[in-house]
Amino acid sequence: MKITHRAGWILVDPWTIIENGYVRVCDGLIEEVGQGHSSGGHVIDHGPGAIMPGFVNAHTHLELCALKGQVSFDALFDKGFRLWVEQLINLRDAEEMENLLKGAKQGVKELIESGTGVVGEISTLGITKDILANSSLAGIWFKEYLGNNSIAKIRCNEKKGRIVTSLAAHAPHTTAPELLVNLKNVAKKNNLPLSIHVAESEDEIRFLSTGKGEWADFLSERGIDFSGWSLPVESPVKYLNRLGLLDKKTIAVHLIHADKDDFEMLLRYNAFVCMCFRSNHYLHQRLPDLTGMLDAGLKPCLGTDSLACVDSLSMFDETAFISNAFPLVPPSEILAMATINGANALNVEDSFGTLDPGKSGQFIYVPINATNKSGLLEAIVNADFKATPTSKIMLCGK
Numbered sequence: 212m213k214i215t216h217r218a219g220w221i222l223v224d225p226w227t228i229i230e231n232g233y234v235r236v237c238d239g240l241i242e243e244v245g246q247g248h249s250s251g252g253h254v255i256d257h258g259p260g261a262i263m264p265g266f267v268n269a270h271t272h273l274e275l276c277a278l279k280g281q282v283s284f285d286a287l288f289d290k291g292f293r294l295w296v297e298q299l300i301n302l303r304d305a306e307e308m309e310n311l312l313k314g315a316k317q318g319v320k321e322l323i324e325s326g327t328g329v330v331g332e333i334s335t336l337g338i339t340k341d342i343l344a345n346s347s348l349a350g351i352w353f354k355e356y357l358g359n360n361s362i363a364k365i366r367c368n369e370k371k372g373r374i375v376t377s378l379a380a381h382a383p384h385t386t387a388p389e390l391l392v393n394l395k396n397v398a399k400k401n402n403l404p405l406s407i408h409v410a411e412s413e414d415e416i417r418f419l420s421t422g423k424g425e426w427a428d429f430l431s432e433r434g435i436d437f438s439g440w441s442l443p444v445e446s447p448v449k450y451l452n453r454l455g456l457l458d459k460k461t462i463a464v465h466l467i468h469a470d471k472d473d474f475e476m477l478l479r480y481n482a483f484v485c486m487c488f489r490s491n492h493y494l495h496q497r498l499p500d501l502t503g504m505l506d507a508g509l510k511p512c513l514g515t516d517s518l519a520c521v522d523s524l525s526m527f528d529e530t531a532f533i534s535n536a537f538p539l540v541p542p543s544e545i546l547a548m549a550t551i552n553g554a555n556a557l558n559v560e561d562s563f564g565t566l567d568p569g570k571s572g573q574f575i576y577v578p579i580n581a582t583n584k585s586g587l588l589e590a591i592v593n594a595d596f597k598a599t600p601t602s603k604i605m606l607c608g609k
């Protein structure tokens with residue numbers, strides 16, 4: 212089945228933009244992209260706005276959607292990140308499973324209605340795999356592990372719907388080094404990415420560099436014995452490198468407390484970095500050094516993190532926040548972060564992230580008016596769209 216989709220603008224990728232163009236999709240795959248009129252199949256004219264790749268949201272926690280608005284931020288100002296984590300765990304454990312599942316389904320709906328086509332979902336409880344597999348979203352479902360557990364049989368690389376399963380280690384300050392290495396080895400054997408939170412909070416840095424502090428108390432209270440973790444260690448990034456965790460199949464998430472040396476090390480080992488700026492702003496009142504990362508040559512991707520800490524799962528909200536917080540970063544760079552960089556990190560760049568022929572015919576139409584290419588990029592990055600059932604942003608094709 213052949214359909215030609217026309218629009219005022221076709222954004223093949225942030226650097227390849229066609230005015231008055233079309234995308235011809237055949238049996239769910241892009242067959243041709245061009246300017247003017249195309250003869251071929253049924254023609255749908257979407258309007259004067261832009262057809263662009265669906266967003267890649269590389270870091271979500273859909274099982275926390277039900278906790279939206281419930282976790283207090285006030286505690287952060289005097290007692291630090293530890294108290295927030297405690298609140299989150301207590302609320303999640305007290306929530307009915309039915310509500311957590313309902314929240315996750317609602318989250319998937321919000322992702323799709325706000326233009327996300329590919330997701331990197333982190334699941335601690337293991338409850339979101341089927342919800343994603345039964346949706347139109349593609350991507351990776353990461354089963355997350357932490358603590359001292361020595362897991363005999365860690366499974367991954369299962370394909371369900373458009374979702375592949377892989378592994379996540381929670382973080383260097385919550386996960387024993389042996390388990391970190393074990394998870395990495397299994398993911399590596401399956402040629403799949405491993406996701407891990409790195410250098411997110413001051414509590415993490417203090418704990419790793421001294422073996423003491425609020426986080427040490429927190430782990431002890433929860434019965435996690437870290438006496439064999441060989442603390443203190445150098446920076447979280449250098450520590451992960453020493454354990455052999457950094458390579459082109461590792462996604463390091465957050466990096467709020469990372470410096471030039473860390474960025475250069477991540478680049479040297481071709482590791483991917485994923486930023487969740489709104490989450491960092493709300494939880495830590497501090498943002499990662501995006502300019503430093505870009506200067507070092509890294510190509511960050513983006514995630515919204517969970518609805519327990521941000522008010523939407525919309526990547527439009529994320530790009531608008533970045534544009535406002537880093538006015539010198541070009542809109543093309545921000546859009547690359549929200550599309551192709553995420554596809555590369557999640558290992559799905561052969562099918563998603565740009566509108567090149569041969570890739571999935573999935574795209575979004577953004578109803579926006581622009582008179583030139585730079586105006587178009589500005590308008591998309593700063594678009595104030597809200598996900599609603601009648602949203603005009605749509606995912607088309609397979």
Ligand SMILES: [Zn+2]
Pocket residue numbers: 270272333408464516
């Ligand atoms: Zn996370």
